[in-house]
Amino acid sequence: MKTYLDWRAYQDAGMGDPYADIPKHGGNFAKAIAACINSRQCETHDQQVMCPSFRVTNNPNLSTGGRVKLLKAALSNNLPEVALLDPLLREAMDHCVSCKGCKRECEASVDMALIKAEYKAQRVAQDGLGLRDRLFAFTPYWLHRAHWVNNLISLRNKYAFMRWLSDKFLGVSARHLLPVPAQKPFSWSSDGCATDDISQPVSKVVLFIDTFTRYFEPNIAHAAIFVLQASGCLVHIAEPALETPDPHRPLCCGRTFLAYGLIELARNELKRVLHALKSYIDDGYTIVGLEASCVIGLRDDARALGLGDEAESLSKHVVLFEEFLSKKIAAKRLSLSFRSPRKTRSLVHGHCHQKAVGAMKAMRRVLKCIPEHEFEIADSGCCGMAGSFGLEAEHTDIGFLMAENGLLPALRASRDATIVCNGFSCRQQIKHLTGHCAIHLAELLRETITIEKVKVL
Ligand code: SF4
Ligand code: SF4
Numbered sequence: 001m002k003t004y005l006d007w008r009a010y011q012d013a014g015m016g017d018p019y020a021d022i023p024k025h026g027g028n029f030a031k032a033i034a035a036c037i038n039s040r041q042c043e044t045h046d047q048q049v050m051c052p053s054f055r056v057t058n059n060p061n062l063s064t065g066g067r068v069k070l071l072k073a074a075l076s077n078n079l080p081e082v083a084l085l086d087p088l089l090r091e092a093m094d095h096c097v098s099c100k101g102c103k104r105e106c107e108a109s110v111d112m113a114l115i116k117a118e119y120k121a122q123r124v125a126q127d128g129l130g131l132r133d134r135l136f137a138f139t140p141y142w143l144h145r146a147h148w149v150n151n152l153i154s155l156r157n158k159y160a161f162m163r164w165l166s167d168k169f170l171g172v173s174a175r176h177l178l179p180v181p182a183q184k185p186f187s188w189s190s191d192g193c194a195t196d197d198i199s200q201p202v203s204k205v206v207l208f209i210d211t212f213t214r215y216f217e218p219n220i221a222h223a224a225i226f227v228l229q230a231s232g233c234l235v236h237i238a239e240p241a242l243e244t245p246d247p248h249r250p251l252c253c254g255r256t257f258l259a260y261g262l263i264e265l266a267r268n269e270l271k272r273v274l275h276a277l278k279s280y281i282d283d284g285y286t287i288v289g290l291e292a293s294c295v296i297g298l299r300d301d302a303r304a305l306g307l308g309d310e311a312e313s314l315s316k317h318v319v320l321f322e323e324f325l326s327k328k329i330a331a332k333r334l335s336l337s338f339r340s341p342r343k344t345r346s347l348v349h350g351h352c353h354q355k356a357v358g359a360m361k362a363m364r365r366v367l368k369c370i371p372e373h374e375f376e377i378a379d380s381g382c383c384g385m386a387g388s389f390g391l392e393a394e395h396t397d398i399g400f401l402m403a404e405n406g407l408l409p410a411l412r413a414s415r416d417a418t419i420v421c422n423g424f425s426c427r428q429q430i431k432h433l434t435g436h437c438a439i440h441l442a443e444l445l446r447e448t449i450t451i452e453k454v455k456v457l
Contacts, residue, residue, distance in 0.1 A: 001025045001080050004121035004263040005114065006306035007032055023075030029118055030075050035108045036068040042106055049101030049352050052382035056401040061092045064102040064112050071115070084122050093119050095398065097386035098259060099352035100296065114304055120261025129260060132170045136388040137260035140252040140269070143181060143215040153178050173396040179216050179428050186218035188225075188237050201234035202333055204285045205324070206277060208238045210294035211252045212424040223446035224290055224321055230451045231325065231334050236280065238287070244272045251276055253294040258301060259387055267305045273298065274310045277317075287318045290442065292353040292423055293387070295320050299357075320354070322422065322441055326362035329369065338448045340372035346444065347414040348377045349407055349430070351423030352386070363441065367420075370448050376414070380406035385429035403433055411436065420444055 007028035014020030014034050023030040042051045042064040054063035061070065070089040077083035098113035129137065142149060156162040157177045167174035186209055205228055209221045228235045240247050245268070254269030277287060289295035299315045319327075328334035346367070350360045360377055367375045382402045384390050390399030411419065411434050419438035421427050427438040 001027070001075075002125075003027060003029045003118060004125075004261075005029070005118045005304040007118075007304070009303070010035070021072065023072050023080075025077075025080040026075040029115075030072075032111065033068055033071050033075070033115060036065055036106075036110050037108045038065060038068075039107060040065055042066075042102060047101065047105045048379075049099055049355050049381050050105040051101060052097055052099060052352075052384070052386075052402045052405070053095040053398065055381065056398060056405055057095075061088065062095045064096075064106060064110055067092045067096060067112055067115075068110065071119070081122065081126060084119065085126055090123075095395070097352070097382055097384075097389050097402075099382050099386060100300075100356035101352060101381075104356045104358075114301055117258050117261060117263070117301070117304075120259070121263045122261070124261040129262070130171075132172060132392070133260050135170070135172075136391075137256050137262055137265075139256050140211045140249070143185075143211060144249045150181050150183070153180050167393050171393045173391055173393040175396055176391050177432055178391065179424075181215045182218055184218070186214040186221045202232035203324075203328070204234045204236075204283070205288045206236045206238050206280045206285045208251070208253075208273075208277075208287055208289040208294070208298070208318070210289065210291040211250070211256075212294075213290050214250055216424065217427075217440070220290055220440045220442055223440070224288075224442040227325075227442055227445045227449060228288070230336060230449050231328065236285070238273075238276050238280075240272050241275045244275050246272075253297040253302070255293055255297040255301075256387075258297065263305070267307065270298075270302050270305050270307060270311065274307065274314060277314060278310065281313055281317050285317070286324060287314070288321055288324050289318060290321050290422070290440065292320060292351040292357075292359070296353040296357060320357075320359050320362065320422075322354075322362040322366050323359055325445075326365040329365055336369070337450045338370050339450050341370060341418065341444060341448050343416070343418045344373055345414065345417040346373065346375040346420050347410060347417040348375055349380050349383065349410070349419065349421040349423075349426055349438070350377065351421070351426055352382050354422060363420075363422075366441065366445070370444070373448075375420070376417075378407060378410035380410055383407050383423070383426040383429040385425035387425055390425070390429060399429070400433070403429055408433060418444065 010028045010032040013031040014022050020034050022034040051063045060066045070092050074083035096116050100113045103111045163174040166172040213220050251273050252269050254266035257266035298318045302311045384399030384402030389395050419436050421438040430436050430438045
């Protein structure tokens with residue numbers, strides 16, 4: 001059976017274990033699935049994130065281990081490619097929100113999000129990709145090429161009839177507003193260098209501006225540049241190299257392609273990123289990203305795209321904005337002065353991928369620097385949006401249930417607090433369900449840092 005991702009990291013998994021129960025087909029991909037030790041921890045409500053779909057349905061097939069069982073059965077079938085199209089398996093995999101909760105919380109570190117990307121690729125090879133999935137997957141392309149899309153989305157959001165049409169013919173939920181791109185996407189001139197007034201930088205960083213920040217919330221990128229410069233960093237913006245294909249289209253981590261099983265397109269995006277960042281990495285720059293799923297995509301999933309040492313090297317140099325600042329604070333290499341913010345209380349909702357890599361500790365350390373400011377990390381799991389999951393008509397209700405399972409009660413209990421949230425899709429879900437405009441940590445810091453010498457962006 002042909003597999004699309006590079007599963008060599010699992011080549012020794014389960015070897016010599018008579019109980020490993022590795023399926024007949026799928027090679028190392030099958031071994032990654034067979035890592036599950038059937039402890040059924042994912043069928044409890046004791047974990048922080050794992051597994052959002054099980055937690056709101058109590059359906060064992062919608063737990064990580066339930067998916068493992070169905071996948072094993074399919075890969076043990078004599079016709080595995082056909083068996084992977086089984087409706088029960090399809091339902092189970094479609095309800096995985098790729099939160100990576102299992103990779104962190106399951107004792108066997110089953111990486112169902114990556115397994116799902118391979119599963120989707122297998123399905124695309126058999127079945128093709130539907131129009132809605134194609135629209136979502138190609139988000140980085142049409143945001144770059146179709147500038148009229150702002151108006152179309154605004155009209156669709158405004159008129160119930162258009163929302164109904166998008167639900168009926170595309171399967172995009174009429175009960176959700178779609179995010180509208182900003183009037184002007186992020187732009188920066190000055191030869192890719194954000195400032196020239198730092199003679200002895202404490203660090204050299206490349207800010208990786210993901211597709212969602214660039215097109216929907218460029219203000220977050222500007223706030224991050226401000227904060228990084230105020231911290232004494234020399235900031236460069238990652239741009240595609242002119243000799244790469246499609247050089248005028250901004251860089252993207254390829255997450256939307258990976259999520260929909262378009263592995264070759266995800267690989268192409270990563271190649272462009274590697275090409276653009278290679279010389280920076282060689283020169284000792286740190287690559288800083290703002291959106292958790294994009295950073296984790298570059299740091300973790302990208303290693304399964306078969307691009308060898310360069311992808312490995314990138315994964316060691318990419319950090320989240322909060323991780324970067326937290327490390328500087330711990331090393332006492334950050335001297336910033338803060339004033340207290342307008343609202344003195346914040347509620348922080350962590351993106352699933354932040355929790356999956358333990359980045360909430362970094363959030364906590366950075367937030368502690370702000371004086372006269374209380375904050376609370378919400379005891380919340382997945383927000384229920386999870387990329388485009390909550391926008392898919394058949395998943396909207398379960399997405400709302402996921403939000404109700406921790407996040408919404410926490411928001412109701414903190415109505416007057418600033419909501420801090422570093423995930424684009426989480427902010428969309430919060431806005432839709434509560435009307436609150438959640439902000440990125442970079443925006444809160446920009447509001448509170450006092451400094452004169454940095455250029456106002
Ligand atoms: S997926 Fe992980 S938590 Fe669930 S049954 Fe398997 S080993 Fe246990
Ligand atoms: S990635 Fe998240 S939703 Fe998918 S199986 Fe793992 S815990 Fe469940």
